[in-house]
Amino acid sequence: MNDKAILSVTGLRARVAEEDLDILRGVDLNIRPGETHAIMGPNGSGKSTLAKVVAGHPAYQVTAGSVAFQGEDLLEMEPDERSQAGIFMAFQYPIAIPGVSIANFLRTALQARLGDDEELDLFDFQELLMERMELLDMDPSFAQRPINDGFSGGEKKRNEILQMSVLKPALALMDETDSGLDIDALKIVAHGVNTLREENPDMSVLLITHYQRILNHVIPDVVHVMYRGRIVESGGPEVAMELEARGYEEYRIAHAV
Amino acid sequence: MPSNEVIQGLGLDDYKFGFVTDSEPVFRTRPGLDADIVRQISGRKDEPAWMLARRLKALKIYESKPMPEWGGDLSELQETLDQTYFYVKPQEQMERSWDDVPENIKLTFERLGIPEAERKILAGVGAQYDSEMVYHSLKEEWEAKGVIFDSIEDGLKNHPELFRKYFGTVIPAADNKFAALNSAVWSGGSFVYIPPGVQLETPLQAYFRVNQERLGQFERTLIIADEGSRAHYIEGCTAPIYSTDSFHSGVIEIVVKKDAYFRYTTIQNWSNNMYNLVTQRALVHRGAHMEWLDGNLGSKLTMKYPSCYLMEEGAHGDILSIAYAGDGQHQDTGGKVIHVAPNTSSSIVSKSISKGTGRSSYRGLCKVYDGATNAKSNVECDALLINETSRTDTFPYIEIDERSASVGHEATVSKVGDEQLFYLMSRGMDEAEAMALIVRGFIEPIAKELPLEYAVELNRLIELEMEGSVG
Numbered sequence: 001m002n003d004k005a006i007l008s009v010t011g012l013r014a015r016v017a018e019e020d021l022d023i024l025r026g027v028d029l030n031i032r033p034g035e036t037h038a039i040m041g042p043n044g045s046g047k048s049t050l051a052k053v054v055a056g057h058p059a060y061q062v063t064a065g066s067v068a069f070q071g072e073d074l075l076e077m078e079p080d081e082r083s084q085a086g087i088f089m090a091f092q093y094p095i096a097i098p099g100v101s102i103a104n105f106l107r108t109a110l111q112a113r114l115g116d117d118e119e120l121d122l123f124d125f126q127e128l129l130m131e132r133m134e135l136l137d138m139d140p141s142f143a144q145r146p147i148n149d150g151f152s153g154g155e156k157k158r159n160e161i162l163q164m165s166v167l168k169p170a171l172a173l174m175d176e177t178d179s180g181l182d183i184d185a186l187k188i189v190a191h192g193v194n195t196l197r198e199e200n201p202d203m204s205v206l207l208i209t210h211y212q213r214i215l216n217h218v219i220p221d222v223v224h225v226m227y228r229g230r231i232v233e234s235g236g237p238e239v240a241m242e243l244e245a246r247g248y249e250e251y252r253i254a255h256a257v
Numbered sequence: 258m259p260s261n262e263v264i265q266g267l268g269l270d271d272y273k274f275g276f277v278t279d280s281e282p283v284f285r286t287r288p289g290l291d292a293d294i295v296r297q298i299s300g301r302k303d304e305p306a307w308m309l310a311r312r313l314k315a316l317k318i319y320e321s322k323p324m325p326e327w328g329g330d331l332s333e334l335q336e337t338l339d340q341t342y343f344y345v346k347p348q349e350q351m352e353r354s355w356d357d358v359p360e361n362i363k364l365t366f367e368r369l370g371i372p373e374a375e376r377k378i379l380a381g382v383g384a385q386y387d388s389e390m391v392y393h394s395l396k397e398e399w400e401a402k403g404v405i406f407d408s409i410e411d412g413l414k415n416h417p418e419l420f421r422k423y424f425g426t427v428i429p430a431a432d433n434k435f436a437a438l439n440s441a442v443w444s445g446g447s448f449v450y451i452p453p454g455v456q457l458e459t460p461l462q463a464y465f466r467v468n469q470e471r472l473g474q475f476e477r478t479l480i481i482a483d484e485g486s487r488a489h490y491i492e493g494c495t496a497p498i499y500s501t502d503s504f505h506s507g508v509i510e511i512v513v514k515k516d517a518y519f520r521y522t523t524i525q526n527w528s529n530n531m532y533n534l535v536t537q538r539a540l541v542h543r544g545a546h547m548e549w550l551d552g553n554l555g556s557k558l559t560m561k562y563p564s565c566y567l568m569e570e571g572a573h574g575d576i577l578s579i580a581y582a583g584d585g586q587h588q589d590t591g592g593k594v595i596h597v598a599p600n601t602s603s604s605i606v607s608k609s610i611s612k613g614t615g616r617s618s619y620r621g622l623c624k625v626y627d628g629a630t631n632a633k634s635n636v637e638c639d640a641l642l643i644n645e646t647s648r649t650d651t652f653p654y655i656e657i658d659e660r661s662a663s664v665g666h667e668a669t670v671s672k673v674g675d676e677q678l679f680y681l682m683s684r685g686m687d688e689a690e691a692m693a694l695i696v697r698g699f700i701e702p703i704a705k706e707l708p709l710e711y712a713v714e715l716n717r718l719i720e721l722e723m724e725g726s727v728g
């Protein structure tokens with residue numbers, strides 16, 4: 001346990017509820033306020049599962065270990081409570097909600113944070129939304145489109161970051177946000193994330209990626225390698241460079257079953 | 258985490274409008290139905306002899322027709338009918354201004370949660386309280402244009418020739434058992450006539466309410482949109498809950514003449530022990546356009562299939578339907594389009610939501626007669642299931658006797674998915690809010706066609722319903 005951590009994951013084991021094999025097989029991870037951590041690792045190694053368990057996805061069952069967020073036991077909280085406490089996950093595969101516009105969706109999400117006693121100021125909301133769309137170089141008319149419905153891959157990813165920039169989390173889990181973005185879009189999204197980090201220097205980021213390139217724009221403090229449900233190596237940005245050159249072969253040998 | 262009992266204590270599953278205001282009816286017939294009761298109804302209304310004769314003939318047809326075997330479960334209906342008061346007259350006078358409306362009736366409106374806003378709209382509205390119009394005033398503008406917006410009774414009294422020319426021509430008594438029943442005992446409803454070329458911007462609205470235990474409400478509405486006219490009629494209603502089954506069987510007849518446009522919007526939210534069996538049909542003439550926008554919530558069983566008979570060249574019909582079936586409810590709804598003439602076109606869009614043990618059925622008919630060349634029809638029905646126990650089915654009947662017709666049918670069933678719920682909850686909405694947002698998105702293509710105040714009311718109802726759905 002690290003007292004100063006905003007997110008503290010200890011010995012975490014988790015599986016798909018009702019299955020017998022753990023996907024996460026003892027994950028330890030500490031992120032301090034303001035830090036950016038990257039997680040890399042081969043397909044199927046458990047990166048998304050880790051993010052989803054932290055966000056509270058009901059499909060997964062935690063079989064051992066603990067997750068604390070700002071000192072509170074996260075595993076006791078519902079996904080909406082975790083969100084309201086300051087966790088945001090940008091999905092690897094955002095899902096469509098037909099008939100619900102981005103604007104309506106975000107308004108409902110912000111209203112939910114205020115509770116029943118307080119009414120969201122629609123003027124302020126509109127202003128914030130437009131400012132954020134501008135930051136991410138999105139056309140204002142996009143706010144009226146039903147969320148993720150018929151969006152291109154890149155549009156979905158950008159929309160995730162739009163939501164993040166409106167909800168202003170304390171901890172952002174970004175699951176392969178860079179996959180599917182074109183070269184310009186990658187820079188715009190990275191700029192968006194960096195702007196949020198500047199606005200709130202205490203904001204922490206856990207960035208899951210397969211490619212070193214995004215780390216040139218969103219510079220990580222720590223890079224982790226996840227392999228078969230565990231974090232098997234942690235280091236500075238150079239880890240990502242080495243992986244890019246060498247791939248995961250050495251882990252395959254070192255962690256053979 | 259609140260316990261189950263606490264949640265139940267909040268009364269979220271209680272029917273929102275489940276109250277009864279204390280209004281002594283002035284007159285009512287004894288329970289059950291025979292020729293003598295039909296004579297009493299007609300006599301009370303001071304009707305001309307031809308109408309009494311029609312009613313008695315309709316009664317014979319009703320008695321001769323068997324209960325329908327299709328649609329929903331009607332096996333307990335006869336018992337309900339035997340105990341039904343077929344006519345209740347709540348008060349003697351037709352009201353003209355809001356001030357004249359009795360206090361307890363105002364209270365009813367107030368408890369519906371619509372007083373101030375709706376009151377303004379009510380300035381041009383016929384509101385039906387029990388079987389009779391109690392409040393009915395017509396905007397001067399409409400009067401000046403020659404628009405008739407009366408109670409059905411006044412329509413018969415004040416415009417006998419117009420009335421007789423069209424009454425029962427769209428839906429004859431022999432059409433089906435419940436149309437026959439309505440034709441025998443009808444009471445209350447609207448009579449609307451839009452003169453040629455008259456275009457109304459503001460919708461004509463009627464607010465309905467059934468407030469008498471075991472009262473069968475047999476509203477009858479007759480609308481004629483004359484050539485080149487344009488208008489929108491809205492009828493919304495909610496009913497209080499009762500311990501015994503109630504029964505509602507309306508007949509809505511609409512004639513849309515050459516090049517006219519007419520839209521009829523209904524949002525019905527009956528209490529969950531109500532049988533709601535309604536026949537509504539429009540005859541659409543040359544180049545005319547009819548739209549039904551039909552929302553069905555509540556009731557024990559609703560069987561309702563708004564229909565467009567496209568009688569002449571270039572006629573167009575649209576049917577938009579939303580059904581919500583909560584626990585123990587069955588919504589058997591849909592639409593019918595009958596293409597009789599060439600170059601006619603139609604579309605049906607139906608959206609249903611089933612929650613808990615609720616069941617929604619789409620039942621539709623698309624018929625194209627031989628000679629209706631180049632007829633085009635498109636049907637889209639989407640069902641959303643909230644729980645594992647929820648149920649939906651589709652019965653699309655397609656009968657095409659014309660080779661050049663083009664008919665499309667598309668049906669989808671979706672479940673509120675865990676991934677969708679998680680996505681919304683990960684943005685901070687609780688489960689009920691997330692569910693309500695998904696449902697609202699699902700019906701959005703139809704809800705956006707509603708006037709704002711109805712869309713708001715519909716959203717509020719859905720929110721209340723979803724609060725009860727989270728286990």
Ligand SMILES: Nc1ncnc2c1ncn2[C@@H]1O[C@H](COP(=O)(O)OP(=O)(O)OP(=O)(O)O)[C@@H](O)[C@H]1O
Nearest residue numbers: 016023041042043044045046047048049050059092
């Ligand atoms: N809901 C689920 N049902 C069944 N299997 C699952 C589920 N979630 C994850 N898994 C399995 O767990 C393993 C880890 O999946 P996860 O999505 O976490 O991998 P990942 O590291 O994010 O991979 P990628 O780089 O391809 O996104 C995979 O073998 C996957 O098939």
Ligand SMILES: [Mg+2]
Nearest residue numbers: 047048049092
């Ligand atoms: Mg993944």
